[in-house]
Amino acid sequence: MADDALTLESLRNQIDTLDQQIHQLLNERAKCAQNVADVKLAEVAPEERASVKFYRPEREAQVLRKVKDRNQGPLSDDTVAHIFREVMSACLALEQPLNVAYLGPAGTFTHAAAIKHFGHAVVANSVDSIDQVFSEVESGEAIYGVVPVENSTEGMVNHTLDNFIKSTVSICGEVELAVKHMLLVNKSADTSKITRICAHQQALAQCRNYLDKHWPNVPRVAVSSNSRAAQLASDEVGTAAIAGDMAAEIYNVDVAVENIQDSAQNTTRFLIVGREQVEPSGEDKTSIIVSMRNEPGALFSLLESFQREEIMLTRIDTRPSPTEKWAYLFFIEFEGHQDEPAIQRIMEELSERSVYMKMLGSYPKAAL
Structure with missing residues (x-):
């Protein structure tokens, strides 16, 4: 026992020494x-210092x-x-x-x-x-x-x-x-007496199977955000909310059930927007908006440039054009940075073939 205590004490001393070194390096x-x-x-x-990045x-x-x-x-x-x-x-x-x-x-x-x-x-x-x-x-x-x-x-x-x-x-x-959805309730709530479940409409959709199985007769109310739902649960004993653990902490409500989302792989992707162009990081993506002429082979013509340059497309989506009936805009995301020669060649071709093209930006792939 004495040897064990001595070993434990020496390890704690080692940790204290390492903590001191880490602290010093952090400040350096x-x-x-x-x-x-x-x-x-x-x-x-x-006069230019306000614009320094x-x-x-x-x-x-x-x-x-x-x-x-x-x-x-x-x-x-x-x-x-x-x-x-x-x-x-x-x-x-x-x-x-x-x-x-x-x-x-x-x-x-x-x-x-x-x-x-x-x-x-x-x-x-x-x-x-x-x-x-x-x-x-x-x-x-x-x-x-x-x-x-x-x-x-x-x-x-x-x-x-x-x-x-x-x-x-x-x-x-x-x-x-x-995205890990939790069922949140007031700290004084009796879960057997929940009268409604509130969440953003997307969260309700992402937890549909769980709610159908465990709360089939409880009304579901779509609200402006999951955080708003957590606020309601905090104020009302009979209201449950679907939200994340961050909302549970901020609004001081209890987590009744964890991970109620239907898909274990449920993930949301977010974009960071700013006013400047980003330099290449070595592992980048580029996003653009393109509108092609309404003619046969337009989509093939759009994609052919990427195939020839061997550029990997990661997403294509369409939205109705805000200015022309039955016309569509293509949101295209692909690997690479707009400063790369291959990407520049593709952009030149699309500019010539398209009715409209807008560069949304090149940016690093998510590192976390």
């Missing part, structure tokens, strides 16, 4: 980040990939990457706090996506609609915005796609978030 990294900010500001005239999406993606590549455990690649994500977030806040708009209220999955992508040091501001996220970024009120673009079970978020048609913002990044 933070000072280095501050020096980076000083160098950037010194390189421009005083401190956050570089391609650089952060490269750092996170390196973290995962060199990791040898026992911590998982994603765990180590999340730790470094928070370190970078805290260091960046010393250079320039990031103001990011997201579809609120607080506790939505879009809020969680913003924290996952930018870290907890970000200044996350809730807005009421996807339109407003785009407006906040366009006006400069927010440096970046976070909007949902597709769900693995419910498909594309058409409202987001429609905003890209009229907006001047660019896509600067992407983040994927595993």
Whole structure:
């Protein structure tokens, strides 16, 4: 027993020593980040300092990939990457706090996506609609915005796609978030006396099988967001909500049942929008909008350029044209960066063949 106690004490002392070293290195990294900010500001005239970029999406993606590549455990690649994500977030806040708009209220999955992508040091501001996220970024009120673009079970978020048609913002990044729905109730609630279940309409759809099996006779009420549903559950003993664990914490409600989503692979993808173009990171995607002439072979003509250049398409979706009856816009996403010669050749061809083409941006593939 004495030997065991001595071993345990020595291990704890070793941990204390390592913690001290980690702490010192964290502060050294933070000072280095501050020096980076000083160098950037010194390189421009005083009147131009407000426009200096401190956050570089391609650089952060490269750092996170390196973290995962060199990791040898026992911590998982994603765990180590999340730790470094928070370190970078805290260091960046010393250079320039990031103001990011997201579809609120607080506790939505879009809020969680913003924290996952930018870290907890970000200044996350809730807005009421996807339109407003785009407006906040366009006006400069927010440096970046976070909007949902597709769900693995419910498909594309058409409202987001429609905003890209009229907006001047660019896509600067992407983040994927595993959607884990919880059944939330008031802390004083008796689950046998629940009179209604509230959630956003997409969450109700994503949990349809579970609700049909376990709560077939309880009315389901669609509300503006899952966070709004959690608010209602917090205020009303007879109301249950479907939302995530972040909403449960913020609105102080109990988790009655975890993981009630019908698909274990339920994932939502979000896009980061900003006002600048992003430099190549080495592993990138590009998104465009194209409208082809209404003639035979138009779609084949559109795709043929990508096949010839051996560029992998990752998504194609269509939306009705806002200006022409029975005409459609193609939202196309593919691997590569717009600065690459092959991509530039494709863009030149599409410009010549299409009625309308808009570059939405090139951005790093999700690193987390």
